[in-house]
Amino acid sequence: MKHEPNISxxxxxxxxxxxxxxxxxxxxxxxKYESTIYSFAFKVCRDEEKASETMQDTFINVFRKLKQYxxxxxxxxxxxxxxxxxxxxKRRKNKLDRHSVSLGLPDDSSSDSQSEExxxxxxxxxxxxxxxxxxxxxELRERLDQAILKLPMEQRIVFILRDVEGxxxxxxxxxLKISVAAAKSRLRRARMVLQEQLREYVTP
Amino acid sequence: xxxxxxxxxxxxxxxxxxxxNLDENIDSPxxxxxxxxxxxxxxxxxxxxxxKKTIELYRExxxxxxxAVRKKNILTAIVHAPKNEQRKAIRHR
Numbered sequence: 001m002k003h004e005p006n007i008s009x010x011x012x013x014x015x016x017x018x019x020x021x022x023x024x025x026x027x028x029x030x031x032k033y034e035s036t037i038y039s040f041a042f043k044v045c046r047d048e049e050k051a052s053e054t055m056q057d058t059f060i061n062v063f064r065k066l067k068q069y070x071x072x073x074x075x076x077x078x079x080x081x082x083x084x085x086x087x088x089x090k091r092r093k094n095k096l097d098r099h100s101v102s103l104g105l106p107d108d109s110s111s112d113s114q115s116e117e118x119x120x121x122x123x124x125x126x127x128x129x130x131x132x133x134x135x136x137x138x139e140l141r142e143r144l145d146q147a148i149l150k151l152p153m154e155q156r157i158v159f160i161l162r163d164v165e166g167x168x169x170x171x172x173x174x175x176l177k178i179s180v181a182a183a184k185s186r187l188r189r190a191r192m193v194l195q196e197q198l199r200e201y202v203t204p
Numbered sequence: 205x206x207x208x209x210x211x212x213x214x215x216x217x218x219x220x221x222x223x224x225n226l227d228e229n230i231d232s233p234x235x236x237x238x239x240x241x242x243x244x245x246x247x248x249x250x251x252x253x254x255x256k257k258t259i260e261l262y263r264e265x266x267x268x269x270x271x272a273v274r275k276k277n278i279l280t281a282i283v284h285a286p287k288n289e290q291r292k293a294i295r296h297r
Contacts, residue, residue: 023283030278035270042268052274056281063282144261163259188220194262195255202257203250 007075015075019067026066030059036076037083043160044087044153046145054090058083073174080175084157091153140201147197155190162187213237218248 007015017025037058042051061082069078148156154176161172162183173183213221218241221234242249 026282027279030282031275034275034278038270038274039268043265048268048271051268052271052277055270055274056278059278059282140261141265144265148262159262164262164265191255191258192219194258195251198258198261199254202254202261 011075026063033079037079040083041087043164044156046149054083054086057086077171077175084175087157088153143198143201147194150197151190151193155186158183158186159190213241215245215248219251
């Protein structure tokens with residue numbers, strides 16, 4: 001395995017051991033990255049159940065593919081490639097499920113997939129705040145969730161990687177296996193949609 | 205009303221370039237033109253502040269906490285997943 005400069009020696013050793021089948025080393029890797037992966041999955045799908053499923057699928061894939069990791073990219077970049085792929089796969093699967101269910105429904109129920117996603121229940125996160133803040137915060141979180149769910153998944157992922165998690169255009173492009181220009185273009189479109197969705201709310 | 209600045213950039217160009225260069229080099233000739241436009245165009249200036257505030261709100265969104273039961277379930281699922289695959293493979297022979 002090549003030694004990627006941003007990976008610590010301890011992590012290289014841990015990955016190497018896990019690749020050799022050391023279950024304890026693999027468990028350590030899971031513990032190290034589970035919150036990161038869950039957090040990212042939640043930011044993308046805004047749903048606790050879907051985020052948990054995505055995280056679980058991601059680590060199953062990591063377990064199966066770990067030997068394919070050669071150390072030529074940061075381990076976190078490689079993990080993000082897997083989790084973003086799972087988010088996109090889940091979205092496609094949901095579309096197929098909805099399509100098969102909608103076959104027997106009357107025409108007026110077949111609205112577009114993005115609108116349907118907004119109608120799904122949004123799970124909120126328990127916060128330790130005062131009751132007075134709670135209403136405002138809940139309303140704001142709901143607005144943010146609804147606005148981001150209007151974005152196509154590809155744009156949503158780019159927005160989260162770039163603007164929320166602060167990753168570079170180059171790393172975002174590498175994670176999604178697209179060109180830097182395509183990543184910038186998706187980010188621009190995502191920002192414009194969110195800006196319009198939230199304009200009323202953020203303008204004093 | 206939105207203005208056009210023929211010698212510099214129009215508002216549509218500003219929206220495009222501001223989005224692409226929000227966190228990038230602010231000393232390039234293009235960014236200097238953008239800054240100049242923003243100083244004289246209240247609409248574009250407001251757009252930029254709405255965009256910055258929007259991004260800030262998403263950054264401030266509380267970090268979700270992974271429930272303990274989920275942590276336990278991941279390892280169980282991982283340990284059992286390959287075995288399930290093996291069983292499937294045997295069944296399909």
